[in-house]
Amino acid sequence: MRALLVDRSAPGGLRLGEAPVPEPAPHQALIRVRATSLNHGEVRWGIEGAPEGAVLGWDAAGVVERAAADGSGPAAGTRVVTLAGDGGWAEYRVADTDWIGVVPEGADLGAISTVPVAGASALRALDRIGPILGRRVLVTGATGGVGRYAVQLARRGGAHVIAVTGDPEGRGEMLRALGAHEVIAEPEAAGAPVDGVVDVIGGRQLVAAYQQLGERGTLVSVGQAGGDPEHFPLKALYGEQGRHDRSIVNFQLLGCSGLSRDLTWLAEQVAAGTLDPGTSWRGPWDRAPEAIETLLTRRLQGKAILDIA
Known part of the structure; x- marks a missing residue:
């Protein structure tokens, strides 16, 4: 062959x-x-x-x-x-x-x-965050493959979606059309605390996004497209008032069970035009x-x- x-x-x-x-x-x-x-x-x-x-x-x-x-x-x-x-x-x-x-x-x-890596990774990451209806969800690397799917799926799940991109002016219209309520250049610009983060960049952006998590918030690390290491400042992981019970989690897609159902559903959504x-x-x-x-x-x-x- x-x-x-x-x-x-x-x-x-x-x-x-x-x-x-x-x-x-x-x-x-x-x-x-x-x-x-x-x-x-x-x-x-x-x-x-x-x-x-x-x-x-x-x-x-x-x-x-x-x-x-x-x-x-x-x-x-x-x-x-x-x-x-x-x-x-x-x-x-x-x-x-x-x-x-x-x-x-x-x-x-x-x-x-x-669908397989980008769509399934976004779906599993949002599932790991938990119920997102009415929650604030931040997505880094929002214009990439995983990020685009995560923005759309989070919006369909009822979240208030905050998309992070290096060019919010040039790509903001596209991301809002996908479902983002806000488009920002850095996680620090999120304003109010967020309930969940889908991070595909890693490094400095992961650290900055974690700092935006509110109480019982979860950051799901999906990738490391940025290529730089994570360095947390002193007390970044300390559970001070309003910042306790926050989590950083990850998963290996090939270690997940039940992916056949996920892939079938995602394929149906792409075929129907409800996911771009x-x-x-x-x-x-x-x-x-x-x-x-x-x-x-x-x-x-x-x-x-x-x-x-």
Whole structure:
């Protein structure tokens, strides 16, 4: 099969080449991939750390070529969206049936391929915060893949949504159209305390966002797109009056159970147009180096999609 292989001598660290078709375990299905979406973490750190010739890729949408031998999951011929730790940048990938969602007929598989990491991470982060109806929720990195989904899902959950972006003037209109009530440049500008934070930036922004949490507030750390470490000032974690019982939590998406239901629901919302995946770049997979450069140089706001020939 054709696949994007790690080759750090090639532009973007990838080249199109040949790889064996993966053999699924009994609880896995073999998927013929039609589209994949790129995530910041896999292109920034995944390519650098992977062995030469590896096939990476977390997100992929396509059609079940061979159903799981144990009888779980969708039947052959079903349109699906999938998550796995690798293998999405190829003509075929295997995925655990618990990480496979069913896609409505007629849906754009390219748009649906943005769902697994970005959409499911946002959904699980908001679930970890708890009931958000009438609560103030702050989202850092709001114009990125996870951030866009988090803004929309928080608004649908009844939260007062505060979106953080480095360019509130240029991107404010777009974020308000997605559901943000406020668009600010820094977490410190949130004003009143917030009840929850979805943080995808890490570093200084995570520390600043944590300082905005009110009593019993929760910050969910989803990513570290900023690349800088967290340094908390003295007494930042001390439970003074009005600031006690605050939490910083995280999760590993591939460690979550029940993702099939999440992926199916998110795919339905994208297909119906009630969630906007924010596609900012789309092209054939032989242009992957161009997409990666755009993503890493911060010229991309939203998701990059590769169509698999």
